[in-house]
Amino acid sequence: MEQLFTQALGLTAPWAVTGFDFRPAEGAIHFTAECQASRLPCPACGAVDQPIHDRLPRRWQHLHFFQFKAYIEARVPRVACSQCNKTSQCEVPWSRPGSGFSAVMEAFVIALCQGMPVAQVARLLGVSDERVWRVLEHYIPKARTEESMTSMSKLAVDETSSRRGAFISVFFDAEQRRLVYATPGRNAATFRAFAEDLRQRGGAPEAITDVSMDMSKAFQAGARAQCPQARISFDPFHVVQLASTALDQVRRAETKRAPELKGSRWALLKSSKKWSTQQIQTMHHLQRSGLQTARAWRMKEALRQIFREAHTRAEAEPKLRAWIRWARRCRLAPFKRVGQTLKDHLEGILGHFSSGLSNGFLESMNGLIQAAKSRARGYRTDQRLILMAYLVCGKLKHLPSNPWLTAAAKPA
Secondary structure, eight states, X not given: OHHHHHHHTTOOTTEEEEEEEEETTTTEEXXXXXXXXXXXXXXXXXXSSEEEEEEEEEEEEEEEETTEEEEEEEEEEEEEOTTTOOEEEOOOTTSOTTOSBOHHHHHHHHHHHTTSOHHHHHHHXXXXXXXXXXXXXXXXXXXXXTSOOTTOOEEEEEEEEEETTEEEEEEEETTTTEEEEEEEOOSHHHHHHHHHHHHHTTOOGGGOOEEEEOSOHHHHHHHHHHOTTOEEEEOHHHHHHHHHHHHHHHHHHHHTTOGGGTTOHHHHHSOGGGOOHHHHHHHHHHHTTTOHHHHHHHHHHHHHHHHHHOOSHHHHHHHHHHHHHHHHTSSOHHHHHHHHHHHHTHHHHHHHHHHOOOSXXXXXXXXXXXXXXXXXXXXXXXXXXXXXXXXXXXXXXXXXXXXXXXHHHSXX
């Protein structure tokens, strides 16, 4: 049995499993591993054939053995080196230094955290959530440093809520659709932090050719300062969202003298393909009413139609200019403001039709981040939300492999 467990743990000489203790009352099995050498290389300087000074008892939690917790216990040698005059503890082959989990267990923890809240993972494993966070805090930053950014040229930027009144800015590789950087705040300083991180990982902000974003002045200033060669394009979703916000402002103001508008908000904002029977009846009545809200809805839909039908800048520009003229003379104050905003940002809006970039995929990515936050009922710090964002949206290639998938992939 000892030989079987030695092979199962992947141990080779001088390490071996020399015993195990099954404790049903404790719900655990304890494996005893031993280094059977009397002399070892120095862990500090590498000098060979150095005497063992002493052995210190240590314990690591391993993957469960059936329904029982499993622990590896060992007396870890410390080598007294005659070359560097240091006494150094040897590393064990099943775990990284300083961890209380085996490496396989840490890989399993990371796999679980991709789909479960950290607190739930901690309860499942019978450990504190701080121990789980320490695993994530070690491996996720390490995996990010090993990701090459040398080929990134197209960037998509947005913000997502971290808690009430607070936000984090998220920077995505628009071609590979993966999160490459996240930081608290949503101002120009976030772009400086992104540019510095990009340089540290082999990328160059000057090599970025296109940036897709909303019409935030802070983001625009940051992009122009840090990515001077980039063409800025404004995401169609956020452009149409300006019209949707203006529509809701018109509806709210008119509801005071037109009570029939109560309950119409979602029908006005949704696509007509998603209307319920009741909403179809509401909109049919609205379109025959002559209310300002009906006119506002038609303007919003007309703007959405431009982005749906136009495929090139040449097709989109005359239609957008016509819509802006319509909005600026429509006598609906919210839409007049939208018209002026679109006129001031027309070049960036048209940039979408040249670059082909949009932040549509960012909305689904932000949805994954918010879903993780919701499952966890929030995170105590922005940094932990950012760690989780990297885990679920970063497509990190250098994280430890899920041990169950790795085992299943091996040929029989």
